[in-house]
Amino acid sequence: MPAPMEAFRYEGQADALDSIVGGDRPVVIRGLVKHWPLVKAAGESDQAFAAQLIAADNGTPVDALLMPPEAEGIVGYRGDAEAFNFTHHRASVTQALQRLLQFADAADAPGIALQSAPIASCLPRLLDHHRLPLLDPAVTPRLWIGNRVTTPAHFDEYRNIACVVCGVRRFTLFPPEQVRNLYIGPLDFAPTGAAISMARLDRLDDPRYPRLREAMRHALVAELEPGDAIYIPPMWWHHVASLGKLNALVNYWWMPAHGSGLAPNTRLGGLLHCILLFKSLPPAERAAWRELLDHYVFGDEDPAAHIPAHRRGWLGELDEEQSRKLLERIRQYL
Structure with missing residues (x-):
């Protein structure tokens, strides 16, 4: 079953980024953003965290997903991949947070996920006090908020540092060569733009996906609390499960310059x-x-x-x- 992920304790080391990305393997970065005001607010309560975001919200609509309770919060397909199991919406950060707090204690809460919101566009006031010490300020952050929502295994072409600022998230990562064991869905009909695994990690005995157990033998897993971060190398498949009633993550995608000058995509x-x-x-x-x-x-x-x-x-x-x-x-x- 999955092995624990390597962890790095950040204490202001000047060469921290080289140490983290040099091995081309995922690394948990404990305490990277523990000083952020958002993290401190999350330590008080979900309401205090939400209030700080709402105070900084300028009302710009961003992308959000809404899933019915029967989807169990897992982003994916309905039926025999005939349709997605969610609807797309445009909402402000404030509207999304209000809905999340409204359903916080409901037993049959719908899955809600505000996705990849550019902080510079919708929450610009946060930028001054929520900088990532490792990266160039030109690398812009994005915000992800939701309740108990799971994004199945998928990959990015970019390097990625993802910082948990509220709630707990479990990351399960697979090396690129496990693609054949993850049962990836259609490339041209992907729920969030990136092709995802159609197999559920909590159903290893599903006869449709007999090689999933082999993928799990090569997996790495870590749970991140507010203030922790994770480095995900390009092309590593990552399955992300949000475990709390309110969860939030800030991530940074970047790609080192290459001679060709071509965009990664x-x-x-x-x-x-x-x-x-x-x-x-x-x-x-x-x-x-x-x-x-x-x-x-x-x-x-x-x-x-x-x-x-x-x-x-x-x-x-x-x-x-x-x-x-x-x-x-x-x-x-x-």
């Missing part, structure tokens, strides 16, 4: 392009293209080591100009 486009081009080929041709991709893209050896440096072109280090020319060639092929 271009990579997902590359995956979809590969599905279009290669998936339907006969087995021998598909195997040949796999060899080419391994040689030129995914292999550890330099495929251009034997070529003079000034002639390596697209096989060398790509700067923005070379990337632009390569994109133009791709457009010509398309």
